[in-house]
Amino acid sequence: MSLPPKENRRPLTLRDVSEASGVSEMTVSRVLRNRGDVSEATREKVLQAAKALGYVPNKIAGALASQRVNLVGVVIPSLSNLVFPEVLSGISAELEDTGLQPVVGVTNYLPEKEEAVLYEMLSWRPSGIIVAGLEHTDTARAMLENSGIPIVEIMDVDGTGVDSVVGISHRRAGLHMAEAILKAGYRRIGFLGTKMPLDHRARKRFEGxxxxxxxxGVQIADTEFYSGGSALRKGREMTQAMLERTPDLDFLYYSNDMIGAGGLLYCQENGIDVPGKLGLAGFNGVDLLEGLSMRLATMDACRREIGRKAAEIIAGRPHQGLIGGEVIELEPVIDLGDTIRKT
Structure with missing residues (x-):
């Protein structure tokens, strides 16, 4: 599926901010460089106009004839989440022979941190931006829309992109996992999630x-949410809390494999029959968990392929004959492992 090509955009200039704020370009420059004698009212007017427009100052103005550097900004929510290093490896491998170098910024799933990371990256006029997710603040979205460079939002296709998009449908991923669980005969089902609700992709899987x-005709019997990150220990703790609270559950669906593996270890330590009495499933298809005595049911999130295709777009290798506005949806595959009953 694809979006129509978008009109070529030019980067915003001091003149755009000057016209929006009603003051001279020289005054705008003074405000943005925090120099000169400018009234507080004028300063506020300029800053509000710049923020509304998504204007980012050019730190290399006059330094390079092309006004571009051979850097690709990659903005991700976490490095501790095993998903994103694999995405980065796909990006890095694809850019290796292009002369472009990825530079990484981490947001910790915080919208205001994403704003700050994008502002700093865009001020160096990179050749493109790859950013995880489709949800941004109005200011971050304005910066991306007015950057004048290729933008690729990755990991998720459930929404409207700024420019190009590469990912999977997390809603359909959740829906397909529900169908597989129901087909195996489970009916009393609990959901356990971390980084909720800041992780929009986990939220969409839950909704699907x-x-x-x-x-x-089945409803979620219980939920356990944790705002922190993913870890085996946290998976153990969340599983224990849920099973003590709702002991008649026959299936636990985890927002990711790490807490799912923690839940599996808890079940094994406490003699719970998996998958006979209790089925388990996670998400992401993390290779690190292949050494467990049982294979956790999961779904591959196409991480490396997402990184590779996003980098191809930035490098000017379109897949659909489009320059900008590409939408590439990949299809994750369920692995039932050893923790869902075979039908």
């Missing part, structure tokens, strides 16, 4: 999962 269950 609920939709899949509802189509069969």
């Amino acid at each position: 999962f609920q939709e899949g269950l509802a189509a069969a």
Whole structure:
């Protein structure tokens, strides 16, 4: 699927901010460089106009004839999440022979941190930006829309992109997992998620999962959310809390494999029959977990391929004959592993 090509954009200039704020370009320059004697009212007017427009100062103005550097900004929510290093490896491998160098910024799933990272990256006039997710603040979105460079939002296709998009449908991923669980005969189902609700992709999987269950007349029996990151220990703790609270559950669906693996270890340590009495599934298809005594049911999130295709777009290798506005949806595959009953 694809979006129509978007009109060529030019980077915003001091003149744009000057016209929007009603003051001279020289005054705008003084405000943005925090220099000169400018009234507080004028300063506020300029800053508000710049923020609304998504204007980012050019730190290399006059330094390079092309006004571009051979850097590609890559903005991701986490480096501790095993998903994103694999995405980065796909990006790095694809850019290796292009002369472009990826530079990484981490947001910790915080919208205001994403704003700050994008502002700093764009001020160096990179050759492109790859950013995880489709949800941004108005200011961040304005900066991306007015950057005048290729933008690729990755990991998710459930929404409207700024420019090009590469990812999977997390809603459909959740729905398909629900269908697989129901087909195996499970009915009393709990959901456990980390980084909720800041992780929009996990939220969308949960919504799709609920939709899949509802189509069969089944509702989520219990939920356990944690705002922190993913870890085996946290998976153990969340699983224990849920099973003590709702002991008749017959399936646990985790927002990612790390807490799912923690849940599997808890079940094994406490003699719970998996998958007979209790089925388990995670998400991401993390290779690190292949050494467990049982293979956790999961779904491959196409991480390396997402990184590779995003880098191809930035490098000017379109897949659909489009320059900008590409939407590439990949299809994740369920691996039932050893933790869902075979039907």
